[in-house]
Amino acid sequence: MAEGVTMTGRDGGANIGPIGDFDPVVILVRPQLAENIGTTARAMANGGLFHLRIVAPRDGWPQERAWYASSGADRILDAAQVFETVDDAVADLHRIFATCPRPRHVIKPVMTARGAAAELRVASNRGLRTGILFGPERAGLDNEDMARADTLVRYPLNPKFMSLNLAQAVLIMAYEWFLTEDMTPPRELMTNETHVATKGEMDNFMSHLIRDLDETNFLRNEQKRPGMVRNLRHFFTRGEVTEQELRTLHGVVSELSNARRNRS
Amino acid sequence: MAEGVTMTGRDGGANIGPIGDFDPVVILVRPQLAENIGTTARAMANGGLFHLRIVAPRDGWPQERAWYASSGADRILDAAQVFETVDDAVADLHRIFATCPRPRHVIKPVMTARGAAAELRVASNRGLRTGILFGPERAGLDNEDMARADTLVRYPLNPKFMSLNLAQAVLIMAYEWFLTEDMTPPRELMTNETHVATKGEMDNFMSHLIRDLDETNFLRNEQKRPGMVRNLRHFFTRGEVTEQELRTLHGVVSELSNARRNRS
Numbered sequence: 001m002a003e004g005v006t007m008t009g010r011d012g013g014a015n016i017g018p019i020g021d022f023d024p025v026v027i028l029v030r031p032q033l034a035e036n037i038g039t040t041a042r043a044m045a046n047g048g049l050f051h052l053r054i055v056a057p058r059d060g061w062p063q064e065r066a067w068y069a070s071s072g073a074d075r076i077l078d079a080a081q082v083f084e085t086v087d088d089a090v091a092d093l094h095r096i097f098a099t100c101p102r103p104r105h106v107i108k109p110v111m112t113a114r115g116a117a118a119e120l121r122v123a124s125n126r127g128l129r130t131g132i133l134f135g136p137e138r139a140g141l142d143n144e145d146m147a148r149a150d151t152l153v154r155y156p157l158n159p160k161f162m163s164l165n166l167a168q169a170v171l172i173m174a175y176e177w178f179l180t181e182d183m184t185p186p187r188e189l190m191t192n193e194t195h196v197a198t199k200g201e202m203d204n205f206m207s208h209l210i211r212d213l214d215e216t217n218f219l220r221n222e223q224k225r226p227g228m229v230r231n232l233r234h235f236f237t238r239g240e241v242t243e244q245e246l247r248t249l250h251g252v253v254s255e256l257s258n259a260r261r262n263r264s
Numbered sequence: 265m266a267e268g269v270t271m272t273g274r275d276g277g278a279n280i281g282p283i284g285d286f287d288p289v290v291i292l293v294r295p296q297l298a299e300n301i302g303t304t305a306r307a308m309a310n311g312g313l314f315h316l317r318i319v320a321p322r323d324g325w326p327q328e329r330a331w332y333a334s335s336g337a338d339r340i341l342d343a344a345q346v347f348e349t350v351d352d353a354v355a356d357l358h359r360i361f362a363t364c365p366r367p368r369h370v371i372k373p374v375m376t377a378r379g380a381a382a383e384l385r386v387a388s389n390r391g392l393r394t395g396i397l398f399g400p401e402r403a404g405l406d407n408e409d410m411a412r413a414d415t416l417v418r419y420p421l422n423p424k425f426m427s428l429n430l431a432q433a434v435l436i437m438a439y440e441w442f443l444t445e446d447m448t449p450p451r452e453l454m455t456n457e458t459h460v461a462t463k464g465e466m467d468n469f470m471s472h473l474i475r476d477l478d479e480t481n482f483l484r485n486e487q488k489r490p491g492m493v494r495n496l497r498h499f500f501t502r503g504e505v506t507e508q509e510l511r512t513l514h515g516v517v518s519e520l521s522n523a524r525r526n527r528s
Contacts, residue, residue, distance in 0.1 A: 017424045043432070045425040071427055107506050108454055114443075115450025152454070156446040157439065160281045161309040163335055168307070168435055171428075175421065175436060179378075182420040186379025190372055190416070242371050 016045050016075055022124040024097075024177065025051040025131040026170060027089050029145055032058045032137045038069025038077065039167035040134075045073035047174020052080040053089045053131070086133070086148050094128040098141055098149035099169055101162050106143070109151045116153045117176035132173060137166055194244035205246045205253075206233060212257040280309050280339055286388040288361075288441065289315040289395040290434060291353050293409055296322045296401045302333025302341065303431035304398075309337035311438025316344040317353045317395070350397070350412050358392040362405055362413035363433055365426050370407070373415045380417045381440035396437060401430055458508035469510045469517075470497060476521040 026044055031037055031054060041052060054061060061082045067074050083089035090096050097116050111119065116132075123130045133149060135141035146152065155172055157164070164172075189196060197205075210219070210229060219225045290308055295301050295318060305316060318325060325346045331338050347353035354360050361380050375383065380396075387394045397413060399405035410416065419436055421428070428436075453460060461469075474483070474493060483489045 048422040156448045158312040
């Protein structure tokens with residue numbers, strides 16, 4: 001992804017991401033509906049895949065309906081290459097994966113989408129050109145197509161309900177491709193304008209709270225007092241708290257205390 | 265997933281998988297198009313999610329078009345529950361996630377789809393009921409909806425092209441949910457009727473090949489012979505080979521040898 005080429009069209013449209021020369025090529029084999037070619041382009045863009053090849057599209061190419069269905073991923077369609085046979089479409093590539101829900105009578109390595117994505121990334125980093133075959137909407141890839149592939153890809157999905165449409169099959173592969181280089185932590189606190197409170201800021205709030213609770217005699221039972229204070233401390237440190245939230249909590253405590261003082 | 269209840273409809277339709285009481289509930293908030301509710305049900309079935317709730321569907325409920333679009337996941341639609349507000353839809357649940365492409369001005373934990381799926385599985389195993397909110401097609405969840413969630417979920421995707429349709433957003437979450445308990449190895453050789461050859465079977469073939477090559481004098485250079493034999497051995501052990509393929513290779517070697525003998 002580091003080559004610095006970006007996906008802009010002949011007419012200078014929106015930039016939808018950087019393209020790597022060795023990023024995998026999505027190869028649609030004998031697709032039937034132009035809409036599905038368009039939604040495939042959209043799914044590719046979601047995952048940062050930009051090279052599209054089309055083998056023997058049933059209704060010819062180009063087809064305006066594909067562009068309508070692509071939700072703005074038309075740069076991928078503009079650059080798509082069309083071939084008559086799978087052999088032609090893969091001739092300059094080094095390694096071919098073929099998506100295939102239920103391979104039968106085939107002796108071939110089968111990988112998960114996640115496993116295949118990792119291998120595609122390794123190949124790309126080695127400067128090998130790779131391709132992923134997706135079959136036609138109803139029938140899927142035939143045995144001749146699969147014999148052209150080095151490796152089959154089968155997604156782990158509910159075995160009683162495997163049916164995916166073409167764009168969804170492409171989306172899962174594109175998503176896994178994107179994740180191979182994504183560094184997003186599984187969980188992080190979004191704090192926007194504020195920051196996570198320091199322990200000192202939290203301690204300051206706890207002192208305020210305990211002081212006001214002492215004033216009301218809420219903590220008058222000397223034997224239970226340490227445990228009650230500890231429980232409150234546990235509660236307020238269960239998750240991260242931001243400085244802004246502490247300010248609000250200071251305000252809430254002061255407001256309740258003042259209201260009480262005014263009443264008495 | 266172990267409760268043994270299966271997803272069959274009132275009229276005894278197809279079984280599309282086992283339902284866990286504590287599996288996450290997919291909650292569509294103010295969905296606009298019935299088709300999208302149907303394709304959502306399909307995506308849920310793909311990943312083994314079966315509990316659907318719908319909050320204030322724009323065009324009312326039920327809507328026949330949802331069933332047409334569900335590709336056979338109609339059991340999920342049959343069992344879908346409709347609520348007027350998000351508060352009503354989440355009242356009996358313990359933990360809420362909300363999918364949200366670009367949260368702003370929110371102080372909230374944000375997880376990846378994969379991180380959230382892992383937490384959903386842990387919660388389910390602890391007997392907690394969880395829900396995942398998905399917003400309306402165009403606007404997404406509003407700030408009030410997000411304030412009901414414990415955690416936001418943002419998928420790592422191409423930042424220049426994040427747009428997903430509703431069913432695709434649900435599919436990625438359902439796929440990650442399915443993977444949390446999936447044990448498929450990243451790569452395995454599909455051998456079907458045959459089996460991976462033993463080292464003895466491979467050695468037997470190598471002996472056959474070398475014997476026939478010796479007969480032709482292909483290996484006559486005594487100095488180069490060990491390296492050439494080793495290279496052939498490297499080639500034939502690069503990937504797994506099946507017993508059936510070895511039989512074919514034995515046949516190929518014999519056939520070529522015999523043809524040669526007959527010519528000479």
